[in-house]
Amino acid sequence: MAVYRCSNTVIGYLNLLTLLASIPIIGGGLWLARSSATCESLLQTPLLVLGFVVLLVSLAGFVGACFNVAWALWLFLLVILLLIAALLGITVFGFAVTGGGGGVQVPGRMYREYHLEDYSRWLRRRITEDRYWRAARTCVVGSKACAKIALWTPMDYLQRDLTPIQVTTHDRIKR
Structure with missing residues (x-):
């Protein structure tokens, strides 16, 4: 008891x-x-x-x-x-x-690159659909995660450390 x-x-x-x-x-x-x-x-x-x-x-x-x-x-x-x-x-x-989407180290760069091909097909379809990316883009822009990047020089991209969201957003904007 x-x-x-x-x-x-x-x-x-x-x-x-x-x-x-x-x-x-x-x-x-x-x-x-x-x-x-x-x-x-x-x-x-x-x-x-x-x-x-x-x-x-x-x-x-x-x-x-x-x-x-x-x-x-x-x-x-x-x-x-x-x-x-x-x-x-x-x-x-x-x-x-x-799984497998850990990013790859880019020679001469301080950050890793993340590619959609490294992720599952289901996640790639969800991310590439415009309605899902629109919400993510609004979230990133609203958080001002990339505000400082706008002032960077090309040399800054080679020397500074980027977060995964900054790399992804930067790559998406370039296209």
Whole structure:
């Protein structure tokens, strides 16, 4: 009986911590609602959903552990299992579509070049479709990631370090 009580206490404290951690996640989603930048507004809904899911799951685990509510613990375990499976699926999907796309070092340059041919056919089709690139282009322009590059000399391109988004945007603009 002591092990059961200790286990529930540990689960209760862990869920209390995740319950408290969900508050800044939800706050971050609400803070992004104030922003007018396209990139940040794309993250608002997923961040709010994630925050509320963490809040509800940890609340179910907390109630189940602290007040011995068996159905709440079962719900908690089922949702945790589904979340782990979803994260595993997203991770495998991410590796599958981006595998081999690490970029190549260009001799005499400080940055790597990234080519669409190195990525999966599915990702290449999505990126080359104008409706997807339009959203990405709006996001990049709105973030001012390339604002300093406009003032560079040709020699700067050979000597400075470019981020992957700057290389990709620069190559896309050249075409």
